[in-house]
Amino acid sequence: MLRLLKFILLLIVIIGATVAGTMLFLNRTSAGTPDAPAAPVAEAQPAPPPVRAPIFAELEPFTVTLYGEMRNRILYTAITLRLDNEESRKQIQDYMPEVRDRILKVLSAQQLAQIQTPEGREALSQGIRASLSRPFAAQLPGPQIEDVLFTAFVVQ
Structure with missing residues (x-):
């Protein structure tokens, strides 16, 4: 019984690590990798003139x-x-x-x-x-x- 309990606990740890690794990978690819250089900041363009009322x-x-x-x-x-x-x-x-x-x-x-x-x-x-x-x-x-x-x- 103890052996079965150890096996289930080990299985839960492996599944948790897999889920955590997947979440970390998905967050890095969607937000950009932290090691990648930041994208160059676009030059501030002046705001378009307001549309005048007809x-x-x-x-x-x-x-x-x-x-x-x-x-x-x-x-x-x-x-x-x-x-x-x-x-x-x-x-x-x-x-x-x-x-x-x-x-x-x-x-x-x-x-x-x-x-x-x-x-x-x-x-x-x-x-x-x-x-x-x-x-x-x-x-x-x-x-x-x-x-x-x-x-x-x-x-x-």
Whole structure:
């Protein structure tokens, strides 16, 4: 009986040593070996500049008549401008009657078949952007418009 007890105790010590050795080996390979030289510290790179909040100018909706070959249609659209800076937003607000006039001229010149396609809407967006980017006064630069966003677009 004593011999059996010694054998079981020896077996437990061998199993414990095996488990301890395995744990030590796994910890070394996952965390890097202590004898290996430390990886070179990467040079401190400056933090990326913070992302600035977008500047939007929401315009009142527009309703224009589109003249077609068979019959006329109505275009109702709401537009929001994404601007580059606060000066551009102030300029858009200060010259709002002229802003609306320029947009109405671009919208009313559109062909029905053209604006019903994604490519046509993109061309319309670019046309509005080009029209509004021109200076409103000779001594001022034009507003810096990043994008023209259609928040509503209905043709009836």
